[in-house]
Amino acid sequence: MEYFPAPLEKLTEQFARLPGIGGKSAQRLAFHVLNLPEEEAREFANAILDAKRSITLCPVCRNFTAGGLCPICASPKRDAALICVVADPRDVAAMERSREYRGRYHVLHGVISPMNHVGPDDLAIKPLLERVSQGGVEEVIMATNPDTEGEATAMYLARLLKPFGVKVTRLAYGIPVGGHLEFADDATLMRALEGRREL
Numbered sequence: 772m773e774y775f776p777a778p779l780e781k782l783t784e785q786f787a788r789l790p791g792i793g794g795k796s797a798q799r800l801a802f803h804v805l806n807l808p809e810e811e812a813r814e815f816a817n818a819i820l821d822a823k824r825s826i827t828l829c830p831v832c833r834n835f836t837a838g839g840l841c842p843i844c845a846s847p848k849r850d851a852a853l854i855c856v857v858a859d860p861r862d863v864a865a866m867e868r869s870r871e872y873r874g875r876y877h878v879l880h881g882v883i884s885p886m887n888h889v890g891p892d893d894l895a896i897k898p899l900l901e902r903v904s905q906g907g908v909e910e911v912i913m914a915t916n917p918d919t920e921g922e923a924t925a926m927y928l929a930r931l932l933k934p935f936g937v938k939v940t941r942l943a944y945g946i947p948v949g950g951h952l953e954f955a956d957d958a959t960l961m962r963a964l965e966g967r968r969e970l
Contacts, residue, residue, distance in 0.1 A: 779805065831902070833878040833895045835860050843875055850874045852909040856899065856928060858882045858921065862914060874912075877902065882920040883927060891927065899928070903935045910938040917944050917962070 775783075779801060787797035804812060828834070829841035836842075843849055843863075853874025857863055863876050879894045902908065911932055915921035929939045945963025946955055955963070 828878075831898075832876045833880060833898060834863055834876055848873070852907055853912070854899075854902065854908055854910070855912045855914050856925075857914050858916065858924070866914065874910075877911075879915075879924070882915055882924040884920045894924075896928065896931070900931060900935075903932060903937055908935075908937050910940060913939065913941045917942075 782804065783794075783797045783801040785797075786792055786800045787794055789797075792800070804815065807815065825837050826835050827838060829836045829839075829844055831840060831844045834841045834843065839845070850873050854877050855866060855872060855874055856877045856879065857866065858879050858881060860878055860880075863878065866872050866876070877895070877899045879896065879899075881889050881894050883889060883891060883894070899911075903911065911928075913925035913928060915924050925941055932939050943962075943966035945959060945966055
């Protein structure tokens, strides 16, 4: 038995399809949208449609852009000799929050995951190799997640980049700031020891 009109049920179903949104959250969002003044609801819908129509991939780094080069690739202040490879555009935002990285990026749009039927040909690897082959790149930082797929992707890319003679590094990881050694797992402790540096 349906408790609500079909259009409201359909709206709830659409919200529930979003990642991280369960049934109750989807229903709450649907009710919120339904209670918006018509002009605000139209702006919300138009923002979604406008983003779908106008957002493209940067021809250099494959990050999202509203046409042409992304702001990072277009900036003369960024170090073109340094490329940070990330799996997802959200990872660019995470790196930028640190305000420490001054190089450029390359977005793969995924990681190698045989379980999910994602192979190297499904990722933006070829454009990365083309960038490095043109010269001027001194270091490529692998900033994929420290999980099985992220590690496999980083190792695969490192092998492909070796013939170009560029320095390939991996983000350090280990004990988080504010963490306690007693709660760290063996793999985290091992990585922390491997990545130690002089004070």
